[in-house]
Amino acid sequence: MTSKRSTIVKNKRVVGAVAAALCALALTACGTEGAGAAMAAKPTVTPTPTEARPDPMDDPDLTVEEQKAALAFMRLVTEVAAPCEKGSEEFPAVPPGPEPEGSAPVGLKRPQPTPHESKVPVPVEDVPPPADTAWNFERVRQxxxxxxTEKCAAQRHGSRIAKALDGSGDPTAAHVEKALGEIGYNLSYRLHGPEEADGRVSFTLDLRGGELCLDGTYDGTRTTFDPYGVHPAVYCTDVKRRG
Incomplete structure (x- = not known):
């Protein structure tokens, strides 16, 4: 009798221990799941760059094909902007004026006047201190x-893109990317997007030989543009727009 009662007590203790262990495991799992959910819900913070953004064209690991594509893109940017340069057809050079009377014959130099000595001291302007050259992301992203010239180039790029896109098809990212690629805007690091939202496709083109970036939006019928300037040390998408 005593043996049977002892066995029952032992069994109850084992069952109790197992139940306690299962409960502890369940609590641990719930806690882990809750922690995982909290971590997933935490927003990702984009780190502030500690130095200038590298130019992908300077990557030593670029293949020959990638180098050719990069050069072709820069050639396109240069050719589009060329008519905007002073001295071109759109910006005619100012014709030279008539030679002033009494000018010296070609090849002869007029004698230079000898400066008179003066005892009055000439004021010397204070040399401004050198500008702060330390890296400051908030400063360079303005x-x-x-x-x-770049405003003119922006209009010319916009005209090329509108001609290829306007009314050409549905506003999908794939369609816009294909259309842009067909007219030379096919470098992945020069094209940010395209992205679809609210029946429109938006994209950003890095057209910098200088400082020009261009935001574009296609709605299936027409394309609108917004050009702006960006410091070479940051991406077009880093810029903090005015207003």
Missing amino acids: EVELGD
Whole structure:
């Protein structure tokens, strides 16, 4: 009788221990799952660059084909901007004015006047201290003012893209990427996007030989553009726009 009762007590203790162990495992699993959910819900923070963004064209591991593609893209950027340069057909050079009266014959130099000595000291302007050259991401990501040449180039790029895109098909990322590639804008690191949202496709083109970046939006019918200037040390998508 005593042996049977002892066995029952032992069995109850074993069952209790197993139940406690299972409960502990369940709590641990729940805690792990909760922690995992919390980690998944935590937003990813983009680290602030500690140095200038590298130019992909400077990558020593580029293949011959990639180097050719990069050169072709830069050739396209240069050719599109060429008519905007001063001295071109769109910006005619100012014709030279008439030679002033009494000018010296060609090949002869006028005698230079001898400066008179003066006891009055000439004021010397203070030399400004050198600009701060330390890396500052917030400073270099500010939008840069475009010059006349790049504003003109932006219009010409926009015209080329609109001609290829406007009314050409549905506003899908695949369609826009294909159309841009067919007219030379086919470098992955020069084209950010395209991305679909609300029935439109947006993209950003890095057209910098200088400072020009171009945001574009295609709605299936027409393409709109927004050019802006960006410091060479950051990506077009890094820029903090004005306003």
